Amino acid sequence: MNTVKVPYCLIAAGGTGGHMFPAQSLAEELLDRGWRVTLSTDERGARYAGGFPHSVTREVVNSATTARGGMLARVAAPLRIGSGVLSALRALRADRPAVVVGFGGYPTIPAMSAALSLRIPRMIHEQNAVMGRVNGVFARHVNKIACGTWPAELPQGVQGVHTGNPVRQAVRERAGAAYHPPGDGPLNVLVIGGSQGARVLSDMVPEAMAGLPPEVRARLRVSHQARVEDGPRVTTAYREAGIEAEVQPFFEDVPQRLTDCHLVVSRAGASSLADITVIGRPAILIPFAAASGDHQTANARALGESGAAMVLPESVLDAESLRRDMREILSDGARATSMAAAALALGRPDAAQRLADLATDLTA
Numbered sequence: 001m002n003t004v005k006v007p008y009c010l011i012a013a014g015g016t017g018g019h020m021f022p023a024q025s026l027a028e029e030l031l032d033r034g035w036r037v038t039l040s041t042d043e044r045g046a047r048y049a050g051g052f053p054h055s056v057t058r059e060v061v062n063s064a065t066t067a068r069g070g071m072l073a074r075v076a077a078p079l080r081i082g083s084g085v086l087s088a089l090r091a092l093r094a095d096r097p098a099v100v101v102g103f104g105g106y107p108t109i110p111a112m113s114a115a116l117s118l119r120i121p122r123m124i125h126e127q128n129a130v131m132g133r134v135n136g137v138f139a140r141h142v143n144k145i146a147c148g149t150w151p152a153e154l155p156q157g158v159q160g161v162h163t164g165n166p167v168r169q170a171v172r173e174r175a176g177a178a179y180h181p182p183g184d185g186p187l188n189v190l191v192i193g194g195s196q197g198a199r200v201l202s203d204m205v206p207e208a209m210a211g212l213p214p215e216v217r218a219r220l221r222v223s224h225q226a227r228v229e230d231g232p233r234v235t236t237a238y239r240e241a242g243i244e245a246e247v248q249p250f251f252e253d254v255p256q257r258l259t260d261c262h263l264v265v266s267r268a269g270a271s272s273l274a275d276i277t278v279i280g281r282p283a284i285l286i287p288f289a290a291a292s293g294d295h296q297t298a299n300a301r302a303l304g305e306s307g308a309a310m311v312l313p314e315s316v317l318d319a320e321s322l323r324r325d326m327r328e329i330l331s332d333g334a335r336a337t338s339m340a341a342a343a344l345a346l347g348r349p350d351a352a353q354r355l356a357d358l359a360t361d362l363t364a
Contacts, residue, residue, distance in 0.1 A: 164348020
């Protein structure tokens with residue numbers, strides 16, 4: 001009796017949700033195609049693994065970064081990484097994957113190093129327009145590079161494939177949802193930013209909105225994600241300006257709020273931009289100036305150049321300029337509609353399928 005061998009993929013990711021969430025989307029897609037999947041991550045990354053399907057095997061490896069911590073931590077980091085590589089070699093020899101896919105972060109080093117040593121087909125997915133440190137190390141030693149943001153700045157001589165960044169099911173369900181331009185009714189504005197970069201938005205957005213004409217302020221309906229410590233003052237600022245606002249540290253229903261909004265004000269993280277473009281909404285983007293390699297500015301470039309977003313660098317950001325851009329979009333339904341269409345044209349709702357196709361091609 002012949003038995004069909006189930007293809008097996010080892011996914012290596014860790015550190016942050018920016019790495020883990022796209023990895024989860026690929027895992028879900030491969031499982032749907034009948035694959036067997038293992039996730040290799042570290043203790044920090046494992047905290048983001050709660051959404052992975054239960055059928056995904058989880059392996060926690062020794063890993064560390066040389067960029068953070070005290071002197072002892074930096075000295076010990078190579079030893080921890082070396083131990084992780086040896087463990088990965090043993091695991092891959094015992095259960096050899098058809099392909100290894102890395103999503104970046106230091107926890108990918110053991111699996112990708114072992115795959116390189118054993119000549120197992122391997123691929124990396126880079127979420128941002130500027131390649132992260134670890135992915136940059138392996139860029140010349142993999143069979144495929146999948147790029148979540150396009151155009152992407154890659155090492156010289158290296159070519160990538162634009163797959164897009166996978167988005168959550170709740171976002172895919174709203175892909176291309178009809179955009180209703182701002183008119184005479186309520187004006188819905190969504191304000192979102194990564195936890196590290198949210199403070200500037202909390203400082204600047206309420207002040208900018210407070211200077212809008214009274215007839216505009218009376219129609220604003222703002223959903224603002226702010227850090228817990230900033231929440232009370234942001235709520236007070238909106239209330240004193242006579243603006244109806246809901247301020248929370250996290251909205252569970254961001255896809256729905258994004259669908260309902262006339263304008264989104266956001267940082268330029270790769271996952272946020274993926275959501276904005278898959279649903280298709282006009283945006284004002286304020287790249288996080290402290291992002292490594294200034295990758296958020298690079299992430300926002302295509303949206304700015306295509307007319308999907310207005311990009312305001314922190315170096316020139318002030319309440320007046322932000323207010324000007326808000327007013328231009330919210331007062332011009334035709335322009336807002338054009339921006340929404342331009343954003344939608346950049347979306348890749350099938351990014352997970354594209355990634356899975358690349359992984360499958362490597363096993364042929």
